[in-house]
Amino acid sequence: xxxxxxxxxxxxxxxxxxxxxxxxxxxxxxxxxxSRKNFLSVAGWLAFFGFxxxxxxxxxxxxxxxxxxxxxxxxxxxxxxxxVVGEVNETYKDEYRVWIVREADGFYALSAIxxxxxxxxxxxxxxxxxxxxxxxxxxxxxxxxxxxxxxxxLERLKITLSDDGDIVVDRGVKFLYEKGEWSKPxxxxxFG
Amino acid sequence: xxxxxETLREKLRRTDVYKSIFRHAYQDxxxxxxxxxxxNVFLHLHPVRVSRHATNVGYTWGMGGITFLLFxxxxxxxxxxxFYYRPAAEYxxxxxxxxxxxxxFGPLMRNMHRWAAHAMVITVMLHMFRVFLTxxxxxxxxxxxxxxxxxxTLTLFLSFTGYLLPWxxxxxxxxxxxxxxxxxxxxxxxxxxxxxxxxxxxxxxVRFVLLGGTQVGPPTLLRFYVLHCIFLPLIGSVLMIVxxxxxxxxxxxxxxxxxxxxx
Numbered sequence: 001x002x003x004x005x006x007x008x009x010x011x012x013x014x015x016x017x018x019x020x021x022x023x024x025x026x027x028x029x030x031x032x033x034x035s036r037k038n039f040l041s042v043a044g045w046l047a048f049f050g051f052x053x054x055x056x057x058x059x060x061x062x063x064x065x066x067x068x069x070x071x072x073x074x075x076x077x078x079x080x081x082x083x084v085v086g087e088v089n090e091t092y093k094d095e096y097r098v099w100i101v102r103e104a105d106g107f108y109a110l111s112a113i114x115x116x117x118x119x120x121x122x123x124x125x126x127x128x129x130x131x132x133x134x135x136x137x138x139x140x141x142x143x144x145x146x147x148x149x150x151x152x153x154l155e156r157l158k159i160t161l162s163d164d165g166d167i168v169v170d171r172g173v174k175f176l177y178e179k180g181e182w183s184k185p186x187x188x189x190x191f192g
Numbered sequence: 193x194x195x196x197x198e199t200l201r202e203k204l205r206r207t208d209v210y211k212s213i214f215r216h217a218y219q220d221x222x223x224x225x226x227x228x229x230x231x232n233v234f235l236h237l238h239p240v241r242v243s244r245h246a247t248n249v250g251y252t253w254g255m256g257g258i259t260f261l262l263f264x265x266x267x268x269x270x271x272x273x274x275f276y277y278r279p280a281a282e283y284x285x286x287x288x289x290x291x292x293x294x295x296x297f298g299p300l301m302r303n304m305h306r307w308a309a310h311a312m313v314i315t316v317m318l319h320m321f322r323v324f325l326t327x328x329x330x331x332x333x334x335x336x337x338x339x340x341x342x343x344x345t346l347t348l349f350l351s352f353t354g355y356l357l358p359w360x361x362x363x364x365x366x367x368x369x370x371x372x373x374x375x376x377x378x379x380x381x382x383x384x385x386x387x388x389x390x391x392x393x394x395x396x397x398v399r400f401v402l403l404g405g406t407q408v409g410p411p412t413l414l415r416f417y418v419l420h421c422i423f424l425p426l427i428g429s430v431l432m433i434v435x436x437x438x439x440x441x442x443x444x445x446x447x448x449x450x451x452x453x454x455x
Contacts, residue, residue, distance in 0.1 A: 064400070
């Protein structure tokens with residue numbers, strides 16, 4: 001009832017009254033628990049650091065390429081009949097950095113990337129070994145290392161036979177001897 | 193005998209053009225001499241006065257200053273080289289050949305750049321040895337030593353990125369070998385400890401980001417060019433500003449113990 005409201009002022013004739021102000025009680029923290037000034041300050045800093053964080057994450061993501069224009073990892077390597085038993089074939093060494101070796105029971109593909117620091121080793125036919133010109137790492141014909149600074153054997157690459165009888169080497173799938181992967185399917189192509 | 197220069201100078205000083213630029217002269221007082229330095233945006237980075245021991249070359253051999261001078265030489269020659277070099281695989285090597293054979297003073301610019309780069313690495317290490325042997329890393333100069341280490345790393349990284357730019361066999365293989373070490377980084381490299389557990393593969397680890405691909409190629413050249421010419425020099429400039437400022441703030445250039453300020 002208007003008469004019981006503490007802010008109610010009894011009307012007096014001829015007097016100019018200020019309108020009732022609907023003020024909150026003194027020292028009331030309000031539902032936000034901070035003053036308007038503090039709220040704007042907090043909001044401002046949040047916006048600044050939020051922008052900074054978003055921009056940083058965006059910039060970092062930008063630096064990681066999404067589309068690569070590199071050659072596809074798999075390539076065809078001719079027919080099995082084109083290979084001589086016991087020979088290390090260097091046809092695809094220059095373009096794909098791969099040696100294809102045919103043994104009596106099948107094929108394997110060796111990656112011509114030295115497992116020391118990434119140079120391209122040479123196949124020395126007369127000494128029957130791979131030798132890296134950079135720091136002298138040496139590997140047997142099967143790829144196992146035996147001399148030099150290299151810590152592990154050459155990697156073997158996935159080698160399969162396509163439906164139309166071509167050898168297919170996929171450089172994207174590697175088999176590491178030291179992890180026992182040379183016995184896995186794909187590391188050796190049985191043939192003959 | 194040279195009175196003619198004085199008379200000409202006086203005549204020049206009385207012209208309207210001169211008076212419009214230099215409205216009045218300054219009295220030659222100690223205060224004005226100091227203010228000439230302090231109030232100048234370029235000169236005020238250098239102290240107004242240096243103590244006598246600072247001129248003793250044998251104490252520091254000026255290695256820090258020589259390093260900075262070489263940095264300036266590299267920047268100037270580098271900018272000049274940028275007028276003829278394109279950081280694209282099809283053009284990089286040919287542009288370098290063009291610079292060496294068909295550009296007037298091209299060989300001089302390229303060779304100065306290369307020599308200054310090698311020399312800067314040497315002088316920055318000599319500077320580091322000097323600072324260590326004179327104990328100029330002790331409090332209050334520890335922070336400046338840390339800044340110096342960052343600058344050393346930056347210098348080496350600048351050398352590394354610049355080495356790729358001629359795009360010859362030496363460049364490509366040196367960067368291949370160097371970046372192959374990055375794949376062994378713990379946590380961030382796909383062949384390093386815990387890398388595989390964090391899902392690092394050949395196409396998303398730290399080496400991939402550095403190369404812009406799975407092997408050294410055209411994206412690598414562009415990335416290294418931007419790092420070499422823009423990103424690393426900017427960071428280096430900021431660090432150098434702090435480094436030089438701290439030398440002054442921490443008590444001035446190194447000198448014999450009896451003559452340097454005690455903190």
